[in-house]
Amino acid sequence: MLMFRLLKSRVGLNLRTVFALSSMSAIATTLVLVVVNLASDQAQEHKVNLQLLLMMVVSLGGYMWAQHKSDVMVSDEVEAMLHEYRVRLFDQVRKAGPDVLAKVGQGSVHAAITSEMQTISNSLPIMLNGAQQIVLVVCVGLYLAWLSIFAFVMLAVLVVLAGFIHVHRINRVNAATRASEDDEAKLFDGLNDLLAGFKEVKMNTRRRNALVEQLGERSKRACSAKALSKAQWSRESASIQLAFYAMMAAMVFIVPIFTSDYHDVAVQVTTATMFLIGPIGTVIMTFPSFNNAETSLGRIVELENNLSGVIDAQEAEMREKSGSMPQESSPSASSDWHEKIDEIALEDVRFAYRSSTNGFAVGPLDAVFRRGEITFISGGNGAGKSTIISLLTGLRDVDSGSIRINGHALRPDDMQAYRDSFATVLSDYHLFSELYGIEQVDEEKVNALLREMEVDHKVTLDGLSFSTTALSQGQRKRLALIAARLEGKPVLVLDEWAADQDPHFRKVFYEEILPAMRKLGKVIICVTHDDRWFHIADQVCHVRDGIIDAVRSQ
Numbered sequence: 001m002l003m004f005r006l007l008k009s010r011v012g013l014n015l016r017t018v019f020a021l022s023s024m025s026a027i028a029t030t031l032v033l034v035v036v037n038l039a040s041d042q043a044q045e046h047k048v049n050l051q052l053l054l055m056m057v058v059s060l061g062g063y064m065w066a067q068h069k070s071d072v073m074v075s076d077e078v079e080a081m082l083h084e085y086r087v088r089l090f091d092q093v094r095k096a097g098p099d100v101l102a103k104v105g106q107g108s109v110h111a112a113i114t115s116e117m118q119t120i121s122n123s124l125p126i127m128l129n130g131a132q133q134i135v136l137v138v139c140v141g142l143y144l145a146w147l148s149i150f151a152f153v154m155l156a157v158l159v160v161l162a163g164f165i166h167v168h169r170i171n172r173v174n175a176a177t178r179a180s181e182d183d184e185a186k187l188f189d190g191l192n193d194l195l196a197g198f199k200e201v202k203m204n205t206r207r208r209n210a211l212v213e214q215l216g217e218r219s220k221r222a223c224s225a226k227a228l229s230k231a232q233w234s235r236e237s238a239s240i241q242l243a244f245y246a247m248m249a250a251m252v253f254i255v256p257i258f259t260s261d262y263h264d265v266a267v268q269v270t271t272a273t274m275f276l277i278g279p280i281g282t283v284i285m286t287f288p289s290f291n292n293a294e295t296s297l298g299r300i301v302e303l304e305n306n307l308s309g310v311i312d313a314q315e316a317e318m319r320e321k322s323g324s325m326p327q328e329s330s331p332s333a334s335s336d337w338h339e340k341i342d343e344i345a346l347e348d349v350r351f352a353y354r355s356s357t358n359g360f361a362v363g364p365l366d367a368v369f370r371r372g373e374i375t376f377i378s379g380g381n382g383a384g385k386s387t388i389i390s391l392l393t394g395l396r397d398v399d400s401g402s403i404r405i406n407g408h409a410l411r412p413d414d415m416q417a418y419r420d421s422f423a424t425v426l427s428d429y430h431l432f433s434e435l436y437g438i439e440q441v442d443e444e445k446v447n448a449l450l451r452e453m454e455v456d457h458k459v460t461l462d463g464l465s466f467s468t469t470a471l472s473q474g475q476r477k478r479l480a481l482i483a484a485r486l487e488g489k490p491v492l493v494l495d496e497w498a499a500d501q502d503p504h505f506r507k508v509f510y511e512e513i514l515p516a517m518r519k520l521g522k523v524i525i526c527v528t529h530d531d532r533w534f535h536i537a538d539q540v541c542h543v544r545d546g547i548i549d550a551v552r553s554q
């Protein structure tokens with residue numbers, strides 16, 4: 001019962017007030033029923049009682065006020081709760097290492113933040129309304145007991161019996177609902193292949209037919225499962241309706257046989273019973289909402305646990321590694337070393353992928369990258385270039401050895417500040433449409449960069465956002481490099497940046513842009529296969545089987 005635990009953990013002043021308001025609204029509704037019964041008695045004697053009219057107006061006003069207030073508070077509570085969950089998930093994603101999202105699945109993070117939270121957002125008000133209706137059922141039940149104890153007992157027995165049968169049958173219905181959801185999830189997986197692989201699908205008739213056929217089959221299965229679940233729900237609603245009519249029939253056919261003075265209250269009892277039908281129906285119908293919210297919350301909690309499990313393992317591994325790191329003191333944070341990096345050195349660095357099936361490892365790595373110098377990293381596919389870049393930029397932690405800045409070994413506490421000193425355009429870069437983290441931009445500088453990168457006829461900067469990112473691959477990379485240059489970081493790392501550029505701009509990049517950045521005193525590291533321009537580099541690191549062979553230019 002995750003939902004109960006969730007609600008319990010949130011019971012503070014607000015939820016108590018909500019409960020008080022809901023009770024008030026239920027009592028006001030019961031008063032309306034009592035007033036209607038008393039007034040109809042008087043109406044039979046051709047009398048109109050102004051006191052009763054006033055009571056009616058006050059009860060209706062009280063009901064309206066309490067109901068509206070509790071609805072608004074419930075929405076606020078629910079949204080505040082979901083906001084907390086979202087922020088916790090964002091924070092976990094922020095802490096995650098490069099492999100964590102691949103392990104837990106980006107789709108599940110996306111689903112948790114969108115559809116699962118939407119389900120809870122929709123279900124919780126229904127559930128709290130159900131709880132409110134329970135108070136109303138109790139109040140009207142007490143009124144019914146006061147009118148006729150036998151009618152009350154009879155009704156209670158029938159409600160308990162119907163409820164018991166309903167809850168028993170609902171498990172079957174829930175199983176059908178879950179099956180339909182699972183089938184729908186499989187349908188979405190296939191749909192993702194169709195949308196993400198649109199071009200590949202379009203280009204290959206056999207692949208397209210096979211995929212569309214499979215999607216059709218999955219859709220049919222999802223459709224049958226959904227139809228079955230809906231049919232079961234419809235049968236269940238009809239049975240509930242039938243149970244209500246049975247209650248009414250019991251009030252007018254059975255109760256009079258066993259009670260002598262029933263004719264005095266028969267009309268009031270029947271009115272009260274009819275009055276109960278709506279609230280009892282709402283309470284019963286709350287179960288599916290509860291179930292949906294419980295399932296969605298379960299998925300969110302499972303995702304949170306998965307993320308925390310992977311992050312904890314990652315942190316434990318980091319602590320273990322930091323034990324084997326050199327313990328000599330590094331520069332203090334106040335020395336601003338990350339603003340003035342003269343030299344980054346890899347010393348006897350080693351790393352192996354735990355998850356790699358072939359146990360790929362890099363190292364021992366020894367290399368020095370200096371301020372005002374360009375280093376090219378080259379090597380065949382799978383040689384380990386991107387792995388080395390991820391170690392050098394601090395995206396992954398080294399297993400052993402050290403990274404030294406200006407001669408001082410980095411400590412685990414320095415890692416975020418170290419990462420912050422890099423501007424990167426990696427091979428799987430993401431082009432942000434907005435310059436997040438840059439507070440003020442020099443408009444002239446941006447325009448000059450747009451001109452230099454030859455995209456000024458396509459893009460402008462509006463505030464902190466690019467006017468468009470709907471560009472060619474090469475132009476998108478130029479925009480990513482503009483963003484990286486605007487960050488003004490001391491180290492620039494580019495992974496196969498020039499691969500998508502035309503011959504003209506490739507020349508501009510190697511012969512004008514890189515030398516200009518070298519003059520600015522940056523540490524420049526580029527993964528590249530363009531051996532035609534190796535001469536412009538100060539050193540070229542050839543990577544083979546995870547080992548660097550650094551050659552300095554003459």
Ligand SMILES: Nc1ncnc2c1ncn2[C@@H]1O[C@H](COP(=O)(O)OP(=O)(O)OP(=O)(O)O)[C@@H](O)[C@H]1O
Pocket residue numbers: 099353355356357358360379380381382383384385386387388
């Ligand atoms: N996330 C990962 N988990 C496990 N092993 C990995 C992972 N990424 C890479 N590897 C292993 O590391 C090897 C080197 O990969 P890496 O991406 O560093 O090569 P690369 O030199 O950048 O290749 P390319 O030029 O093709 O981009 C791969 O062959 C693979 O075995």
